[in-house]
Amino acid sequence: QVRLAESGGGLVQAGGSLRLSCAASGRTFSNSGLGWFRQPPGKGREFVATITYSGGGTSYADSVKGRFIISRDNAKNTLYLQMNSLKPEDTATYYCAARNQWSGSSDMGAYDYWGQGTQVTVSS
DSSP states (O other): OOEEEEEOOEEEETTOOEEEEEEEESSOOTTSOEEEEEEOTTSOOEEEEEEOTTSOOEEEOTTTTTTEEEEEETTTTEEEEEEOSOOGGGOEEEEEEEOSSSSOOSOGGGOSEEOOOEEEEEEO
């Protein structure tokens, strides 16, 4: 059974940092594009960042560009999101996702597997 499990969320003050992890099990995702999405309270899910199968290509939402870094360790079948200079508007449930294509995507519909999410709360 394929499973994606996020971890690393929590409560942090504005300006602080957090590192999210997404551990995959049940199959290897070394040939898969991966992504991070988030859902703020009362709002829809939105794109955050994506990465190609090799890690050689990345893309970010404008709202996080320059503050967040997406990376992956294919040997560990794990995806990461380093979040720096956090703002209250970054408060959301963060989800990782994987697709059966080598490229990344900002389109939620392009992903085949989803994690359960981890909560990030940024206080002002």
